[in-house]
Amino acid sequence: MQTLTTVAKAATGESSDLFASLGIDWKMLLFQIIAFAMLLWILNKYVFPVIVKSIDEREKKITEGRRLAEEAAEKASSAQEEIAKMMKRAQKDAATIISDAKETANKIAEESDKKNKERAERIIAGAHADIAREVASAKKDLYNEMLDLVTLATEKVAGKEVTKSIDEKTIASAIEKAKQ
Numbered sequence: 527m528q529t530l531t532t533v534a535k536a537a538t539g540e541s542s543d544l545f546a547s548l549g550i551d552w553k554m555l556l557f558q559i560i561a562f563a564m565l566l567w568i569l570n571k572y573v574f575p576v577i578v579k580s581i582d583e584r585e586k587k588i589t590e591g592r593r594l595a596e597e598a599a600e601k602a603s604s605a606q607e608e609i610a611k612m613m614k615r616a617q618k619d620a621a622t623i624i625s626d627a628k629e630t631a632n633k634i635a636e637e638s639d640k641k642n643k644e645r646a647e648r649i650i651a652g653a654h655a656d657i658a659r660e661v662a663s664a665k666k667d668l669y670n671e672m673l674d675l676v677t678l679a680t681e682k683v684a685g686k687e688v689t690k691s692i693d694e695k696t697i698a699s700a701i702e703k704a705k706q
Contacts, residue, residue, distance in 0.1 A: 676700045 545552050676697055
């Protein structure tokens, strides 16, 4: 109720009493408004620009950090893809190298087998030639020994020494009989 009376008095023109009735000293209110305006002006002039600048710089750093993080994530992703491609390429290269090595090893083994077979054939051919020479030499030795035996036998049977012409005739006839 008292507030209604105060409002009524204010409406009738007693404004100075209105402030007094509310317990407000208008001089002090004016001083506080001026002090607040000065504080607001000082804050706007010196404090707020520094704070806003600091906040803007911080926001720029955060934005730059996010951008760099996204770029790093993209680079990491592309690096992973590149690594995967390189691994596949390396595996293909390794498989190619291994298959080439196997082919080369097979070729070398085939060439070695071929050389060994040729060497064995040469050794066998040489052995056959040696055997043929040995057989020919043995036949010749046997022939000469047989001639000596025939000559000895003829000398004993005839009782006289055989001359070269008789020896040749006798030997030839003995050989002919031996062949038949």
